[in-house]
Amino acid sequence: MSLFPKARPRLYAWVLAALAALAPGAWADAGRPQPVAADPAFSTPAPEHIASPAMLRAFLTELRQTRRPQSFCFVQQAFPPSKADPEGFALVWMVWTTGSHIYRLRVPPPMPPGAPNPAQDDDPAERGAALANGKSVNLRTDVVPTDEAVGSSTFLVSRAWVERVQGQCRRIGTAVRVPAFRPPPP
Numbered sequence: 001m002s003l004f005p006k007a008r009p010r011l012y013a014w015v016l017a018a019l020a021a022l023a024p025g026a027w028a029d030a031g032r033p034q035p036v037a038a039d040p041a042f043s044t045p046a047p048e049h050i051a052s053p054a055m056l057r058a059f060l061t062e063l064r065q066t067r068r069p070q071s072f073c074f075v076q077q078a079f080p081p082s083k084a085d086p087e088g089f090a091l092v093w094m095v096w097t098t099g100s101h102i103y104r105l106r107v108p109p110p111m112p113p114g115a116p117n118p119a120q121d122d123d124p125a126e127r128g129a130a131l132a133n134g135k136s137v138n139l140r141t142d143v144v145p146t147d148e149a150v151g152s153s154t155f156l157v158s159r160a161w162v163e164r165v166q167g168q169c170r171r172i173g174t175a176v177r178v179p180a181f182r183p184p185p186p
Helices: 009-021 053-062 124-133 159-172
Strands: 070-079 089-096 101-106 174-178
Touching (some): 070 159, 089 159
Antiparallel strands (some): 070 089, 070 174
């Protein structure tokens, strides 16, 4: 008894030959992300540039996503000086893994020693709600195959850009997990 019907023996022979030609480890690595090369524009963000637990809980409360654990990854990207921003600037990308969105957090410029940090004075609940209502990249609807497909859009991004941010986040980012919780009553 044969495993293959006799109707198309050449097709099945071709499939078996193609499978045999694969590298021995190809099947084992098919589902795992491959190692990402270092990108000098990316770094691990300082703890004060990552959303605080209170801010993340406010963010999730605003989006009504509190019933199951949520995963985030934060990675910092530096942008070189330009005419618009002569000193350059940095952003922290917040990849909401379980929510399939990417948000950006602006990194404040360095403060002189002893100066108060304005970010510490902000209300985490207000910042979390503002982040939830701000602009984000929806990884299900806002990603197109190429930079050319992005065109002049202000909300679409390319698959290569998403893979770059996610890859650097996996490589050097800071992962944060927020357990399920009950939000405080309004």
